[in-house]
Structures are given as C-alpha cells and as structure tokens.
Amino acid sequence: MEVLQMLFKVLLFPGFLFLTSYAFAAEYIDRKLHARMQNRKGPKWYIPFADFFKLIGKQTIIHDDAHAGIIKAMPVVSLAGVATAFIYIPVVGSSAVFSFEGDIIIVLYFLSLPVLTQFLAGWYSRSLYATIGASRVITQMFAYEVPLFMCLLAPSLIANTWSVSGITQYYSEHPLYALINLPAFAVALITVQSKLSKAPFDAPEAETEIVSGPYVEYTGRPLAFFRMSADCEEVVLISLVSAIFLPFLSGNAVIDVILYFVKTLAILFVLTLMRTVTARLRVNQTVTLCWRYLVPAALLQMIVNLIVRGWLA
Amino acid sequence: MSNEESKVLQIISNFPNLDGRIRQIAPKRIFTDPLESGEFHQLVSYIHDEMGFFRAHHAVGVDDGENLGFIYIFSDEDNTILAAKQTVPKENPEIESLNKLYPSLLLHELELADLFGAVISGLPDVPHYPLPDGWPEGSYPMRKEWKPEYFNKETMTYEPPEEVQKNG
Amino acid sequence: MADDNKVIIPIGPQHPSLDEPASFTVTLSGERVDNVVIGIGYNHRGLEKACESRTYVQDLYIVERVCGICSHSHTSAFCMGVEQLAGVTVPDRAEYIRAIVAELERLHSHLLWLGVAGHEIGFDTLFMYTWRDREKVLDLLAAIGGNRINYSVNTFGGVRRDLDESIFAKITATLNELEKQINYYLELAQTELTLKARLSGIGCLSKEDALKFGATGPVLRAAGVAQDIRTAEPYGAYKNFEVNVITHTAADVFGRTAVRILEMLESIRIIRHCIKEMPEGAILAKVPRRIPEGEVIVRMEAPRGENIHYIRSNGTDKPDRIRVRAPSEANWHGMQHMLKGEYLADVPISIAAIDPCYSCTDRAITVNSDGTRKVTDWQSIRKYGIDWYKKRGLDMADIRLERGV
Incomplete structure (x- = not known):
C-alpha cells in the first residue's frame, strides 16, 4: 500500500504528471501575460500542448557532423534532472515526496543539469551559432550560479536545516522571520530569471544574434523534450523559490494547494513582467550585474542571517 | 556676385583651360562639361584641398555613345553642389579611383566598374558589388547597347545577335 | 573556424536579424568583432x-x-x-x-x-x-x-x-x-x-x-x-x-x-x-x-x-x-x-x-462597404484581378506566371 502511495506521489501528484501539466499551464500563462502586457492577444490555452505534440510528430533531423547520441540524450537527461529535483520540493503543505537533511544541495545540483545539457547540446551540435550559444550558456552559468546558491542557502542558516521541507516548515511556524530574507528573495528572482535564460538574460538564445543558440540544430522530438524540460525547470524553480521565501501555510491540505498556486503564479507574474520590460543584456553585462551587485547582496544577507541566528540561539 | 559665381571664378582663375566649360546652371548647382582625365583629377584635388568640398555624394555613370561619362557630385559647407564630369572612351574606359580623397565614393565606384565596365585603378579589395557572382564577363548592363532581352537568367549568359554585337 | 582562436561567423544573407539579404562575415576573437566583410547588392533589381x-x-x-x-x-x-x-x-x-x-x-x-x-x-x-x-x-x-x-x-x-x-x-x-x-x-x-x-x-x-x-x-x-x-x-x-x-x-x-x-x-x-x-x-x-x-x-x-x-x-x-x-x-x-x-x-x-533600407511586402486589405476588414491573400487578389478584367472583355486567366513569381 505504501509503495502504491509512493508511486502515486512520484508519478501523478505531486510528481511527474502534475509537474508537466503545470509546466504547460505555466507556459501558457507566461505567454498570455507577456502578450497582454505587449498589447497582443496571445495564444489559446491549448497552444503549449499543441506545440509539444506538433514537434513530437515532426521529423528529427540530425546533421552528419553532430553527435547523434548526445543530441538525443540531452533533452531526456535535462528533463530527468528537473523532474527528480521536483520530488524534493514541497507542494502540499511543508512535506515533499522525499526529503532528508541536505536535500537542498541535491536540488541545486539537479537544477544545474539542464544548464550543462544545454551546453553539451550546443557544443555537440557542431554549428557556429550553437557553439557560441553554448559558450554563452556556460559563461552565464558562472555568473548566476554563485549568487543563486548563496541566496537560497541564506534562509537555511536561520532555519538551521539543510532540507527544503525543513526550511518551509520552520518559516511557516515563524512567518515573520521570512521578512529578513527579502533581499535574498529579490536576488533569487533575478538569478532564477537568468537560469531560465529569459529576457533580460536571454543572450544564450538571442534570436537576432545567434538565431537560437544551443537549440539551433534541434528538430522534432529532441526539441519538443528540451522545450518541455525548460517549462518544467521554470515550475521547479518557482516552486523552490516559493517554498523557501514564501512559507505561508494554513495546515489544511486543500487550502495549502491553493496557496501553492497563488504563490507560484505570483512569482511567475513577476518573472514575466521582468522579461516584458527589459532589453537583452550582453553576456559581459550579465556577469557584471551578478558579480558586482548580486553576489555582495547575497553575501550581506548571509552575514545578517548568521548574526540573526546567533542572536536567536 | 553670388556665392556660386565666385566659386566658379575661383576655379577658372586657377584652371584657365576650364573657362567656359564650368558654369552655374541653377542655384547651388555648378556643372562642368566633360573633362579629360588629367584635368578632372587636378580639379578634384584642388576643390578637395583648397575649396573645402569635403563631401562626395555620388558618382553617376552615363553612356554618351562613343564615350562614357562619370559625373562625380561634391558639396561643401554651404551645400553648393559641384558636379564634375570625367569622360573616357568606351573602348578603353580606364579611370583612377578617388577612394583616397573620398572614402564615401567606394560603393559608387564599384557600381561604375560593374555596370559600366569602368576599369578603376586604386580600389581596395572588396566583394563584388552590385552584380551577382557568375555575371558574364564583359557584359555591362547600364551601357545603352545592352538589352535585357538578350540576357538569359537561367544560364547567366548574355548573347546578343551578331549584327548588334558588330554595331555596339 | 580559423586559427588563433578566431571564429568566423556568417550573419546573412539569410539571418533572423536582417530584414533584407545582405551578408556580414564577422571574424570574432572571443565575443569581440575583429573584422567584418560586408557584402551587399543582393537586391539589385535593375x-x-x-x-x-x-x-x-x-x-x-x-x-x-x-x-x-x-x-x-x-x-x-x-x-x-x-x-x-x-x-x-x-x-x-x-x-x-x-x-x-x-x-x-x-x-x-x-x-x-x-x-x-x-x-x-x-x-x-x-x-x-x-x-x-x-x-x-x-x-x-x-x-x-x-x-x-x-x-x-x-x-x-x-x-x-x-x-x-x-x-x-x-x-x-x-x-x-x-x-x-x-x-x-x-x-x-x-x-x-x-x-x-x-x-x-x-x-x-x-x-x-x-x-x-x-x-x-x-x-x-x-x-x-x-x-x-x-x-x-x-x-x-x-x-x-x-x-x-x-x-x-x-x-x-x-x-x-x-x-x-x-x-x-x-x-x-x-x-x-x-x-x-x-x-x-x-x-x-x-x-x-x-x-x-x-x-x-x-x-x-x-x-x-x-x-x-x-x-x-x-x-x-x-x-x-x-x-x-x-x-x-x-x-x-x-x-x-x-x-x-x-x-x-x-x-x-x-x-x-543606420536603418538600412529594405523593400517590404505589404499585406492587402479589402474594405467592404459595411466597413469590416478582410485580409486577402495573393491567390484571391489574382483571382479578383482576373475577374475584373474578364468583366471588361479581357481574359487573363491563361497567362502563366513566370517562374519564381
């Protein structure tokens, strides 16, 4: 019975099926909001699904110079990475499907996988645009990864736990302490946007410069799964940010699920707004922004949190 | 005396051989008659160095039958336009590039080479412009005798009938 | 790829950022442009x-x-x-x-x-x-x-x-x-x-x-x-x-x-x-x-x-x-x-x-008498034209379009 329940949790809710459905829904909401903010009509609700199934049905073309194995494997690895990370993030209340002390590190490592697969995909596509895109992906990763880790780990200093569920649990019991983490929350939003390669951090995929960067040689099924994995990554990241920085829970499962949607959609709205109102930054400008402003901000947050922790203890 | 007239007189006083061959034809427009290559280059370097004609707008090719004319359009601070015309025989259309004095003439001179068959010395090494690669050698579409109906787009060849070739 | 870690990247003749065909052969060292060769003239129409x-x-x-x-x-x-x-x-x-x-x-x-x-x-x-x-x-x-x-x-x-x-x-x-x-x-x-x-x-x-x-x-x-x-x-x-x-x-x-x-x-x-x-x-x-x-x-x-x-x-x-x-x-x-x-x-x-000039194809609108708009495609414009001339005694339906039109 317990095994069945576990399987249900991993595969259906709040596991893989929920993740993918919500990912498509989030893509729709993101595109629709983006369009409405730009004075456009935007897509119909089923367009992300339709896009996915259309791409699945298209012919997959891999040119001779490209490494077919890597081209085909990378989307799956990327999707597996994000899906696994999602298991450790609480959706209902404060308990994830699995959790153990230190799972936040695991989540962050799993979330690095999509970026690395993007790099490998671009590099082994053996196309000039893809190669430049791949090098931009990795450059950008070195820029945002450090502030992202620091700002996600800062709250755990006060909570005194290295588990995502633990952090959520702690802050839902002391919601006012979450206010201390507001600067880290801002840093997290910016770096998450950067990790998702969305404007203003979409240099790796800049259409007008390098066509579509690492994905330029992708067609058909691998492209479909890469896009799906990017959507899932977005949901996982906003869920993680909401679990760590917006830990308001009621204790009632149904209300908690509704709260989860309210919180994640609010974050999604902020991310969409950010990509609507900004121009694309150059990679060197992204690096400057991350290292000159975000890292010191995150560092300051850690110091403050350490002091608070000492004061609480 | 208007500004333009004084400029014409200044040029004539330095180049007496141009007397009667350079005139103001409209407000702010000074035109010359067709000039030989030597006269033309002396005039151009004079107006560039001494008279402040720092802008070169354009080089227009014209087909005058036996000769090809190349009209270079310059202007100065007062926006007076001086159109100096160089003439060369069609059989041997060799001219010297003005690229050193006026870099902004580059594309126009390339056009003269491609469309009129001018043989220009002193041009930098740049891609073909504006005719496509594989355009038939020795066929210059802006010359009057060139007729579009004899050009085959599929094979990129220009084959006029015999008598046209002889007359042209 | 060229030597000295320099990458030659072609922008154009077809590229998403170009609205007209033109080719820019950019030599990059890193992300910096080392040299660029500009090829234009693709649109010369005589x-x-x-x-x-x-x-x-x-x-x-x-x-x-x-x-x-x-x-x-x-x-x-x-x-x-x-x-x-x-x-x-x-x-x-x-x-x-x-x-x-x-x-x-x-x-x-x-x-x-x-x-x-x-x-x-x-x-x-x-x-x-x-x-x-x-x-x-x-x-x-x-x-x-x-x-x-x-x-x-x-x-x-x-x-x-x-x-x-x-x-x-x-x-x-x-x-x-x-x-x-x-x-x-x-x-x-x-x-x-x-x-x-x-x-x-x-x-x-x-x-x-x-x-x-x-x-x-x-x-x-x-x-x-x-x-x-x-x-x-x-x-x-x-x-x-x-x-x-x-x-x-x-x-x-x-x-x-x-x-x-x-x-x-x-x-x-x-x-x-x-x-x-x-x-x-x-x-x-x-x-x-x-x-x-x-x-x-x-x-x-x-x-x-x-x-x-x-x-x-x-x-x-x-x-x-x-x-x-x-x-x-x-x-x-x-x-x-x-x-x-x-x-x-x-x-x-x-x-x-520099706002390079390009010819842009226009979409066609027919405005009906009741003021509603309709976007017309090329085929229906052609059909409209043929019918228009037919009414005036000219039959143009047999005229074949030249290849590439």
Missing part, C-alpha cells in the same frame, strides 16, 4: 535600366518602388527633378500636401525603426508598441493615398488627390494620440536602464568619421552635425517655414535613437503647421509629355537621410538616365568602421541603427 526604356509617367511608378518605406521621398525627388527640367511651378497647396505626406512618412519610418531596434536588442515589448502606433500612421496614409505603403500621392506638377477637412481632422486626432506615445518613448529611452545599457557606446561613428565616410541623416545628426536638407537647401513647402534640426552629441546608437524620437515630435509639429497654413487653390500644374533637354541634381531629406536623384533628359518622353542615391547607400561606408571592436551581441543593433 530599376535604373528599366526607367530608361519607359516614359516619365511610367517611371514614376518604378521610382515609387525603389524603397517600400520611403516611397514618397523617391517620387518627390523624381517629380521635383522633372518639374525643374520642364520649368513648371507646383501650386502651393500641392507642396503643402507633399510636405504633410513626407512628414507622415518620416513618422512611420522612424516608428518602424524604433520597433526594429527594440527587437534587435531583445526588447520585443517596444517593438509591439511602436508597430501598433505605426499602424495609425499607415491608416492615415491609406486614407490619403489609398494604400498603406506605396501611396502614390505625387504626380508631375503636383499631387494626385486633394485633402479635405475631414482628413485634416483625422490627422489631427491621430497626431494628438501619437504625440503622447512618442513622448512616452522618449521618456522610456532616457530612463529604462537595460535599454540605455544596450544602446550607449556602441556603433560609434565620431563627427570626423561621419563626415569622412559621408554618413547622412540621423546617423550624421547623432554625431552632432546639423545637416538637414530641409534647412540646408529648402525645397517645396519647407521654403515657407523653419524646420528645427535635431542633433545629438552621443554619436552612438543611443544618440541615433534620441535623434529619431525627437525628429518624430518635430514632424508632428510640421504637420500641424502645414494643416494650419494650408493654402487654397489648385493641386496640379500641367507638365508637358516631352521633357526639355537638360540635367538636374535633386536633393531632399528622406526619413533615412539625404536622397539624391540625378536625371538627364534628351528631349523625348523617356529619360536618358536616372540615378537614385538612396540614403542607406551613403551610410554603408562607415559600417565596417562602426563594427570593429564591438561585441557580437551589438552587431545586429549597430547594423540596424
């Missing part, structure tokens, strides 16, 4: 040759199609040249109508550019907003000339259509809306941080270089040179009033953006002035079919810069030589200089910043 074998009136329609965006500028220059050769004086009212259309064209061209610039730097919201506003200008032009892009307002000796009070009211109302929007864009350009970060300090062409390479239009004015043909050599209605020349000192893409936005405000002012001062009278003077012998050089200020037409007449009804120097042709020369040392990321916007 219009000048075509003009020589047709009459002046037929040429007017060819000249209109030199450029999709500045169609009015080219016909204005051509008409002015022919009128000067024929010694015809254009009625004042026609000159004012030409000026109104020319300024509307400047508005739509600059709005289009602003949108393209936004798109090149990944700021699609700006693109959507400006192109929405551009539609309003295009609607006005359609109301004036009957078409969105090739409005054919000009004809030899004047203009083809008179404007009445109802159109003036429409223009005034639209201008009021546009002025608000353009002021908003001006504020946006000055305050939005990412926009400024991406536009400042790139595509630099100093005053000396701009003069040396013969740059023109907003590129030249952004380098601080107050050169505008409307004031340097006033023509048409511009003889009667002052035009403020907009300059900027930045000499980079940001400067060009600022110049273009401010020029739009100036255009709005000019249109309002023209409507207020609109003289009464005829709109057309008679021009003979045969144009007297002579040659003429016409300069006028197109949205992109100085437009020069050279016309030589041999006394017949066909011109001996027509030569068009579109403004973009002058601006290409400084391009290589501008791009050297730039980041690859800045190459598309630097190229776009």
